[in-house]
Amino acid sequence: MLWQIALYILLVVILFAAGFRLLRKHEKKNRQLQISKKLEPYLFIMPAFLLLLLAFGYPLVNSVLMSFQNYKLIEPGKVYFNNFANFKNLFSDRDIGLIMRNSFVYVIASVGMQFLLGLILSLALKKKFRGRGVYQAIVFLPWAFSAFVIGLMFRWSFNGEYGVVNDLLIKLGLITEKIAWLGTPGLSLLVVILAMIWMGVPFFAIMYLAALQSIPEDVYEAADIDGCGAVRRFFAITFPYIKPTVIMTLLLRTIWVFNSFDLIVVITGGGPANHSQTLPSYMYTRAFSGYDFGLASALGVVLMVILAVYAVIFLQVTKYNKAGDF
């Protein structure tokens, strides 16, 4: 297998080099030659394209195949097609409804709050003030932070016994008993969502700030002269201007948040009893603690179907934007 990969890399390099040699020759012979001009961009893109095609294409096909197989890593000799057994197992799993619901709550709540807070933050940052650069450098930092370390921070802060959150709430008189945040159904997912929001607000703020700064100032001046109020100004000018960015970021972010589960792995491990498990994190758990790759792949196929439906909607909406309906 190693030699196959090495061979592949070698092949790409050789093809690439040969292509350029050919081009060079042609160029010398006839600078205007159409073929060389036409081939150039493909040569530039080929290394990246082939690499991605192989690295995403093969695993995806393989996933689909495995989802119809009895494929358990602990029983290496017993790989065979079992039709829809994996899917049957999956849908008769008594936790699957809970996990679906968790995924839904997790995505909607964290994307929704990230969006709202990011929008508010960008509006507050729009006007120049002294120290804005430094302020941005600090509050945008979580974007560059590792989800793993953010997970650690939240797991430690919400620790039932030594956690600072319980201590603060008790000192403020809001609670009398320490809360086992990570051990209580519902609350454990809440902590994950809070961490996700903390991590994701900078992305929205960065995107919207850039969009806001591209709105021409004179539109606002005209509105001021006409005596336009702040609320009206937002809905009549600001929002329509940034709407394409809003749609794009919401759609993209939804997918990223849905797919990412490192926070769950670090903060709760899906617990207690799958109450903070989402579809991708459950797939991870099934694949690498039970080593049932067949079932995990079936879950993967379900994931793909959900994402494909979503992507179709996504592309429809973005095309709508590119058509310049705006």
Next chain:
Amino acid sequence: MSSKMKRNLSTLGRVLLLAAYLLAVILPIYWMVATSLKPHTEIIDAQNLTYIPQNPTTENYEQLFSMYNYGSMVKNSVIISGSTAIVITLLSILSGYAFARYSFKGKGTILLFFLITQMIPGILVIIPLYLIFANAGLINTRFSLFIYYLVVNLPFCAITMRSFFERIPYTLEEAAYVDGCTKWQGLFKIILPIMFPGIVAVFVFAFIGSWNELIAGTIFISTSDMWTVPVGLKSLIGKYDVKWGVLMAGGVLALLPTAIMFAVMQRFVVEGLTSGAVKG
């Protein structure tokens, strides 16, 4: 209410809002740093939680290196993230240039393909890759993570690089060609120097993306001498006993390089982020 008062009020509201958000960002970070500086006995004294370390100590940081071999984790992470970022930057320059400067058959489809790879959940790719790597004897090697980080970070970087290219007026190159430059000379002598900040931004994207990743690391790497920083730190979370002081110290050190990179390159990173993701 006079308009002046109204304006003052809205300024006040804005200041309060910004202050509250700053606090929300800083407090968790502060708590991590504070914990990392406390001795173990102070950390587990649940009755008297101290908000400022009473006996600041560097023992957690020392333990991290002496007992848990943090140096080796950092070395692995730097090697993997650095090599991934270099290769991604080179490939992104090539494909970004083609996307920006040529119109060719299938360009839209290829761009769409790049975009779609960004929507595929990583875990879906990781499982089959795990089998391939296991067959090839690549489990527990840095090469396995290099390959995975390369393919998951490449599409976004290539698309971002494209928009950096698009910002440079084509007339610059044209002038160079008229003066007798070849394509390669034009690219290396004229465009790349102007684009240097953009190139560094793409490098930073790729580096941060690889440096921060946990899941593939836990799957492809199980021997401790190959652990990257997140994988190694995760192993410190035991079932019953968690060394929070050491863990927080490790977290602080893990955040430092990406935080510094981001702070230094912020303007360009932000530019890349806004143009790359929206244009798609």
